[in-house]
Amino acid sequence: MVVLRADPWMPDYGMGFEVAADEPSGAVDPFVETEDWTTGRSGAPRAGALVFVDGVRRVELRVLATHGARRAAGLFGSYAVGSVWSNGEAHFGEPVLRRALVLGGALQAQPVVAGELEFEAECEPSTEPDAPLARLQTLMRAQEAELAKGIASGPHLLVLADGPLAYTFYDVPTVSPVVGVVKRSAREYLEPAQAELLATLALAQRTPVFAIGDENARERRYSWYVRIGRVGPGQHDRSALVRCEVRAGIGLDAAIDVAGRVAASLPVYAGRPWDARTPQNVVPIAALEQWLRHRMGDTRLVRRTLMELLAEAA
Amino acid sequence: MSERVGMVIGTEDATPLAFWVGVAPDAYLQLDDPVIVETDVPGKGIVRIAGIVEEVRARHEGAQFDSDVFLIERGVLPVETAVAAKVVATRFEPEIFVPPLPGLVARRARGADRDLALYFDQMTRRVPAGLSRDGEPVYLDLDFLDGTRGAHVNISGISGVATKTTYALFLLYALFHSEVLGLARANTKAIVFNVKGEDLLWLDRPNSKLPDNARADYARLGLPVGPFDSVALWAPPREGSSRAIPAVEGRADGVHAYYWSVKEFVRGRFLRFLFAESEDERSQIADLVARVESHLVRETHDDPDHDGTLLYRDPLLQEERKILSFDMLCELIQGKLEDEHSPWRGRLSDATVAAFQRRLESGRFYVRHLVWGRESEDPAAHRIDWDAQQITVIDIHNLHDRAKRFVTGVMIKKLFEHKERVGSRIPLHFLVLDELNRYAPRDGTSPIKEVLLDVAERGRSLGMILIGAEQTASEVERRVIANSAFRVVGRLDTAEATRSEYGFLPAVTRQRAGILKPGSMILQQPHIPVPLQIRFPFPSWATRAEEAAPPSADTVFERFRAPAKARR
Numbered sequence: 071m072v073v074l075r076a077d078p079w080m081p082d083y084g085m086g087f088e089v090a091a092d093e094p095s096g097a098v099d100p101f102v103e104t105e106d107w108t109t110g111r112s113g114a115p116r117a118g119a120l121v122f123v124d125g126v127r128r129v130e131l132r133v134l135a136t137h138g139a140r141r142a143a144g145l146f147g148s149y150a151v152g153s154v155w156s157n158g159e160a161h162f163g164e165p166v167l168r169r170a171l172v173l174g175g176a177l178q179a180q181p182v183v184a185g186e187l188e189f190e191a192e193c194e195p196s197t198e199p200d201a202p203l204a205r206l207q208t209l210m211r212a213q214e215a216e217l218a219k220g221i222a223s224g225p226h227l228l229v230l231a232d233g234p235l236a237y238t239f240y241d242v243p244t245v246s247p248v249v250g251v252v253k254r255s256a257r258e259y260l261e262p263a264q265a266e267l268l269a270t271l272a273l274a275q276r277t278p279v280f281a282i283g284d285e286n287a288r289e290r291r292y293s294w295y296v297r298i299g300r301v302g303p304g305q306h307d308r309s310a311l312v313r314c315e316v317r318a319g320i321g322l323d324a325a326i327d328v329a330g331r332v333a334a335s336l337p338v339y340a341g342r343p344w345d346a347r348t349p350q351n352v353v354p355i356a357a358l359e360q361w362l363r364h365r366m367g368d369t370r371l372v373r374r375t376l377m378e379l380l381a382e383a384a
Numbered sequence: 385m386s387e388r389v390g391m392v393i394g395t396e397d398a399t400p401l402a403f404w405v406g407v408a409p410d411a412y413l414q415l416d417d418p419v420i421v422e423t424d425v426p427g428k429g430i431v432r433i434a435g436i437v438e439e440v441r442a443r444h445e446g447a448q449f450d451s452d453v454f455l456i457e458r459g460v461l462p463v464e465t466a467v468a469a470k471v472v473a474t475r476f477e478p479e480i481f482v483p484p485l486p487g488l489v490a491r492r493a494r495g496a497d498r499d500l501a502l503y504f505d506q507m508t509r510r511v512p513a514g515l516s517r518d519g520e521p522v523y524l525d526l527d528f529l530d531g532t533r534g535a536h537v538n539i540s541g542i543s544g545v546a547t548k549t550t551y552a553l554f555l556l557y558a559l560f561h562s563e564v565l566g567l568a569r570a571n572t573k574a575i576v577f578n579v580k581g582e583d584l585l586w587l588d589r590p591n592s593k594l595p596d597n598a599r600a601d602y603a604r605l606g607l608p609v610g611p612f613d614s615v616a617l618w619a620p621p622r623e624g625s626s627r628a629i630p631a632v633e634g635r636a637d638g639v640h641a642y643y644w645s646v647k648e649f650v651r652g653r654f655l656r657f658l659f660a661e662s663e664d665e666r667s668q669i670a671d672l673v674a675r676v677e678s679h680l681v682r683e684t685h686d687d688p689d690h691d692g693t694l695l696y697r698d699p700l701l702q703e704e705r706k707i708l709s710f711d712m713l714c715e716l717i718q719g720k721l722e723d724e725h726s727p728w729r730g731r732l733s734d735a736t737v738a739a740f741q742r743r744l745e746s747g748r749f750y751v752r753h754l755v756w757g758r759e760s761e762d763p764a765a766h767r768i769d770w771d772a773q774q775i776t777v778i779d780i781h782n783l784h785d786r787a788k789r790f791v792t793g794v795m796i797k798k799l800f801e802h803k804e805r806v807g808s809r810i811p812l813h814f815l816v817l818d819e820l821n822r823y824a825p826r827d828g829t830s831p832i833k834e835v836l837l838d839v840a841e842r843g844r845s846l847g848m849i850l851i852g853a854e855q856t857a858s859e860v861e862r863r864v865i866a867n868s869a870f871r872v873v874g875r876l877d878t879a880e881a882t883r884s885e886y887g888f889l890p891a892v893t894r895q896r897a898g899i900l901k902p903g904s905m906i907l908q909q910p911h912i913p914v915p916l917q918i919r920f921p922f923p924s925w926a927t928r929a930e931e932a933a934p935p936s937a938d939t940v941f942e943r944f945r946a947p948a949k950a951r952r
Binding site: 162354358360361 | 455
């Protein structure tokens with residue numbers, strides 16, 4: 071008989087293309103920390119600030135670019151990245167706000183100044199209709215990584231970056247560890263024998279650390295799952311789980327240490343029950359995204375400014 | 385001078401009448417702070433908009449739910465705290481009614497800017513009226529008090545908490561002990577009725593319990609610290625005593641007993657104030673009172689043997705009798721009315737006459753000790769002379785209600801007639817009267833109410849200024865209140881504060897009126913479009929026997945103690 075269990079996320083979330091695309095692939099070694107996958111593990115929090123890093127992006131206006139006979143889709147987009155520092159009290163770090171004109175089909179774009187808005191030019195070789203959007207996402211992710219790295223150059227921090235680790239982290243050591251926190255794992259990394267543990271993890275417990283990617287590979291990383299919220303009645307047993315990862319370069323012992331700290335600290339920040347992506351969308355991230363969207367300005371005004379600009383140019 | 389405190393915000397509508405100022409994190413604005421914003425009007429130049437803070441709010445921006453505050457406290461949810469103050473505009477210079485634009489710098493008005501915001505720069509003669517909440521002096525415009533452009537003060541508030549009389553006296557103190565009255569100061573007089581306890585019988589003594597910080601308050605207001613300079617204290621004589629000894633408990637010296645002679649009673653037509661119940665005026669009794677008064681005036685003559693008594697001569701019967709006492713006067717009236725054919729009765733019905741007689745009998749009992757005949761040795765010495773000293777306190781607190789009405793009615797009428805006769809506004813006469821609702825009630829008419837209405841409506845030109853007080857303005861004759869240039873409100877009952885009489889108070893201020901502390905008042909004056917909360921300094925004159933006690937006893941002991949300590 072087929073058993074049905076509810077997913078607590080709102081239906082609009084969790085099935086985006088970016089989720090699967092960003093997640094690393096490669097051989098999985100579940101036994102780097104231990105061979106015992108029967109019980110969950112706990113950790114202890116440590117002094118020092120937790121820094122959450124995240125970004126948001128928005129398409130302001132889609133355009134169709136023509137150059138002679140060539141045509142390609144493009145867009146005016148905005149993206150912003152920022153941080154939340156939490157150490158007894160929470161505050162926002164300095165945000166970065168950028169805007170870009172992305173043109174597909176390898177059409178050369180020029181930077182655009184519309185009123186007080188400055189759009190950098192980005193050239194995207196692909197002609198796929200969604201390619202400019204994917205490029206905007208990449209730009210945002212790169213900016214996130216940049217910010218996270220800058221923050222992680224300070225000591226005694228634990229930097230929690232939203233989403234899988236960006237490739238720029240793979241071989242760059244940082245003073246404080248940077249942890250990628252994946253709200254929803256689309257890939258299945260564990261064999262059924264180990265995956266059984268996921269269903270039984272209690273609140274603030276984690277799985278043993280496992281490795282993704284070949285040994286000595288540049289993109290190899292250590293990963294683990296943490297349960298940051300309780301599973302509600304009728305919900306499936308993978309709800310309230312996040313997957314975390316750190317670059318393997320920090321060493322296994324350090325990775326295990328970080329895994330324990332994250333398992334102990336993160337549940338405190340679990341998203342509120344009414345959040346559309348509860349509980350994985352942790353409170354600081356939700357607040358940061360709202361705050362950053364606000365910083366990007368009113369999309370109606372941005373759009374109007376661009377429309378006026380294009381009308382004048384026509 | 386004025387320091388930057390924030391900016392006009394654009395998330396709330398800015399209008400010419402009210403706008404919100406975002407308060408900078410390193411600054412603050414509190415209720416009643418004066419604020420000034422300069423806005424550039426195309427083609428007109430800079431317009432200075434001044435206003436008063438009416439409301440201040442603080443909120444977490446980014447928090448959506450009430451429970452978020454707990455997450456914020458634990459450092460889970462990052463938010464920003466925003467403080468904004470609502471400013472009610474009081475003045476535009478020049479008068480172009482535009483809203484200040486969002487993003488403009490708002491400053492806390494100090495010095496000349498503050499004078500502009502509160503119109504103090506337009507007051508040529510300023511009377512210290514108290515201190516604002518930030519400790520700066522607040523003034524009222526003498527032009528609106530002395531009859532030049534307006535007159536009268538009305539004070540409302542709950543008894544005991546609102547300190548209405550104390551504030552009235554503070555105003556008098558400020559008038560009499562500052563230079564604002566100029567040359568007219570010495571001749572300006574005030575009559576104060578003492579209606580509660582013996583509180584006002586110590587005005588001429590310094591307050592030994594004056595806290596030190598109150599001295600600074602007086603200094604800031606430019607006032608000396610001390611008692612009233614020139615005070616006359618009057619109390620009714622003890623009942624049943626053949627000598628005029630003032631009926632006061634706490635004070636043995638310096639209080640004079642007051643009474644009127646039978647002659648004054650008749651000639652001054654005081655009889656009507658024995659019939660001062662409000663319902664009397666509606667009935668025909670008032671007609672009868674007037675008839676009796678004029679018969680008495682016409683048919684009595686000076687007694688050659690005594691200055692305070694009269695001879696009665698009946699025009700028809702040619703009988704002559706001496707009226708040697710108030711009782712004899714009452715008996716004469718009763719006798720005249722008993723006679724069915726007496727011209728005193730006129731065509732009034734038996735029922736009216738009977739009602740008159742009943743009231744005279746009961747009233748006479750309560751005022752008997754206030755009207756003296758042959759037993760009076762020196763009537764002039766016991767006649768209240770309001771011009772002898774600057775402040776004349778008339779104690780009525782122990783009198784029966786009818787006697788209170790009699791005394792106040794007689795005094796106000798006499799003063800009013802005096803002012804009418806003199807015919808000049810200057811020197812001013814102030815009249816402080818608490819419990820206005822008793823003397824000038826909203827419903828009905830009475831002789832006192834008539835006189836008070838005269839004062840309210842004509843006192844301005846006659847230089848007779850009423851400082852009236854009551855618990856509830858809603859129970860006082862509208863015209864008395866409407867003629868007051870200054871409205872002062874102390875602690876108000878919340879239900880009372882919603883009445884239309886307090887329509888000049890904005891909603892926020894009404895709420896504040898319910899939590900005012902003693903010593904705090906809300907002052908509305910013609911110049912300033914919003915009422916201001918003020919506090920006035922602790923009285924530097926004694927208000928109780930304990931405060932009047934000479935402090936020397938303590939200091940004497942201190943002198944003994946100091947060397948004792950040194951020896952040890």
